[in-house]
Amino acid sequence: MxxxxxxxxxxxxxxxxxxxxxxxxxxxxxxxxxxxxxxxxxxxxxxxxxxxxxxxAGARIYERLEPDAATLARSLEGPRDRERVTQLMHELVDRISTYRTGYLALLELRLEATRRPGLRAVLTPRIRADIDANVDYHLRSGLPGDATAVMLLYLAMNWLIVEQLTLPEVFTQEQLRDLVERAVERLIPESDRSGAG
The missing domain is CATH 1.10.10.60 (Homeodomain-like)
Known part of the structure; x- marks a missing residue:
């Protein structure tokens, strides 16, 4: 090769x-x-x-979706509270939405993995590792919320992105922003500052 x-x-x-x-x-x-x-x-x-x-191609999508060092450093600036989590979720949705082709291609790969066990065997640990890394980063950073809250945010944000990229007329931009805020509000209690898993 x-x-x-x-x-x-x-x-x-x-x-x-x-x-x-x-x-x-x-x-x-x-x-x-x-x-x-x-x-x-x-x-x-x-x-x-x-x-x-x-x-x-799947590996390349993840390579391009990963935030750069400057983005990661900015994510640790300021207070570690629910407002910061909300801001990070907005940034996540915006960053992934700007790489529309990559995310749509990833959805295609996930569908193809249902028919190709070899592809599923590659994608499953890669996506699991991504989820684990997100949970670990969140907990180590001192942001509020436990591991379950991070996984639920992951699921909520992913489907919100799917809606935005595949059927953009379902929700207005204002509704999408509000849904991000409501998801964080419901999953990360204001009083939770433990960061415990």
Whole structure:
């Protein structure tokens, strides 16, 4: 397999675009080559097979969704209270919503994982690790709320993002912002400053 990392990243980004636009069934080496505007056969030189391409595209989505060091540092600024959690949830929804193709491609990968045990075997520990990392970060940061509250926020924010990206007319932007605030309000009591799990 080829090792040009910049070319590999460009091919994976093209695969993500194809997944978001065409779905998993439309993800072919030919479609990726066309999206990346490279000669035919290029993607097949970088990925062993379609499963390899799907798996690596999933890893690339997570790589691009992860907040950078500056964003993480900002998340620890200011008081560690419910208002801060609300602000972080707004930032999360905004950050993920700006990478629409990546999130839609991730949804496609999750659907495809229901039909491909190999993909499910790769995605399950990756998503579980992401949830665990979010819970651990939240608890170590001293923000209010326990592990269950963080997991419930994870579920609530994910579905809110799905609504926003797939059926944007269901809720207005004002309603979406209000729903984020209500979710935090209900899951993180004002008096809870324990950070206990």
């Amino acid at each position: 080829r090792q040009n990392q910049a070319r590999r990243a460009a091919l994976l980004d093209a695969a993500i675009d194809v997944l978001a636009r065409e779905g998993a069934r439309g993800l072919t080496f030919r479609a990726v080559d066309a999206q990346a505007e490279v000669p035919g056969g290029t993607a097949s030189n970088y990925f062993a097979n379609r499963d390899d391409l799907l798996t690596q």
